[in-house]
Amino acid sequence: MSTPQHSSGPAGPRLDEAVLAALFSQSPIGLHIMDTGLRLVRVNAAARLIRDFPLDRMLGRPLRDVLDAFGVENAQDIESRARIVLETGRPLLDLRFRVRSPRVPAVERMVCAHCFRIQDTDGTVLGLANAITDITTRTRAEGRLKLLNRAGTSIGTSLDVFRTAAELCEVAVPELADSVAVDVLDSVLHGQAPTPGTVPGNLTLRRAGFRSCAD
Template sequence: MASDDVLLVIDAAGVIVGWSQEARSLFERGADLAVGRPVVELLTAVWDPADAGPDRRSGRTAAVPGLAVKPVTLREGRSGWGIYLLRPEEGRGADTRGHAVLTALFTQSPIGMQVLDPDLRVLRVNTAAAGMSAVEPADVLGGRLGDVVHLSDPEETVAMLHDVLATGEPALDRLVRGRPPNDPAHEDVYSVSVFRLQDADGRVLGVSTAVVDVTVRERALAHARVLNDVRERLGHTLELDTTCRELVDVLVPAFADAAEVDLLDPVVRGEAPPPGPVGPAMPLRRMSFATVDPQRDSLGTGTGPFSFPGAWLQALTDLCPQLITYWPGETHDHHSQASRAQGPHSAIVTPMTLRNGVPGILSLYRSPGRDRFVDQDLDLALEVAARASLHVDNARRYA
């Protein structure tokens, strides 16, 4: 076998999808007994959890030479990982090679991997899993899974783990949400696969988990769904009021806890949108508002954009969306004391632009308990506002 030939291939969930003749010889298992099974489950027989973990003298996991984990492209463009045998290991048995494969996975693989005992206490975590939560592996050994990440729905996650332990049926590609201990303000999304571990006699040893951070992917999918809803639900009427109301109904609660559309007064009266920048003397009219909070009737007070005057003026001046993180007391909210105890709020103020004109402004709001807006949300807000501007202008022309 060439020194750079792949020994076996796993997908993003740690399931074996490729099995070479060399692997068949080394592990004395045919492809029919290997492909489709999680690599950790397959190698349980040659790895004793009691012996796993860092070296007691150095505190580090010993590296076993001869194996490497490298990214590979699977069918249909999916990502996977190849385990390569860097040099032949004559005179070494399957036990040693099993240790080597597991060591490579636990030190080199970017897939987060954890091994839990039947009581769901952490026996081992790999480098990637520790990196996701910025914790030292030694700090979580013997603890619960919640010590690695603060689960948003711990009861549901624990129930999934117990179900795998009881039935032996793996749970594949389940979305689990949690907040890393080093960044509790943001909720991350993980694709988690869970497999039961058992020895040759069928004794249940615990479960292994394969974790991939899919936060960016899920945010992109959520953005795509919002934009698709805007495309499908707006533009079926030429009524200005209806168009503005449909926009906020699409955005709440899918993208925001509250949304508000304010149009420049000339646009409401049927005139062409004025060119930017728009000065503070130009009146605005509130056209629509939607919220998940029935006690709140507006983002601001009265009829003007008083919640974030600086952000409004800036957005109408440079025609760029503004991202704001604020405490309720800063906006004279009569619920400020209670809200401040819950945490900061988040808002996006984005101009509605149409060619060289500015029809108005779109405001979006998120309350505590929901992830604050981030920079990646600004592009979606601007695209939604621009698409809505087309429908607003069609309604204005019709009027």
């Protein structure tokens, strides 16, 4: 990792060392260091704290092996983009992908990666640094908000019961369930609004809508 050219006096080197130490011991962001062969050579404390993803076991392994070990679907594309960063020096920002732990039952996480090249003061390329942030909670919250917005604009576009049931199924699958069925009282299909309160037994239901991931 290169150091600032303008550092002067004893504070410069001490500050550089302190920043480097903090990145590997105190930073809340996971840091993965790759050599010029895209082999994982070092990870910081934050990366090690993710117990479902034991990166220490992957030290010395190529990036592709690391990605494959954690079930990344677009591993080849990520490896190719990392090589471009290594060759050109242009950083790769806000790369989002899903990782899956090898243990059973598996744990899935959505992560955001920022990749940039590391080089010495003389310009010699030393490898890559990958700053990894777990954005699983944020992604789930964004997904729920998008689903609510979609439901608000897509369900109830007409007074037709079958159309409304179909719209409900379209929104719910696959975001909320693999299969959804909407059953309504037979009387509703004849234009009779159900009375408030507990529905008595032995009433006829009609299937108004159905959708499945298998369709």
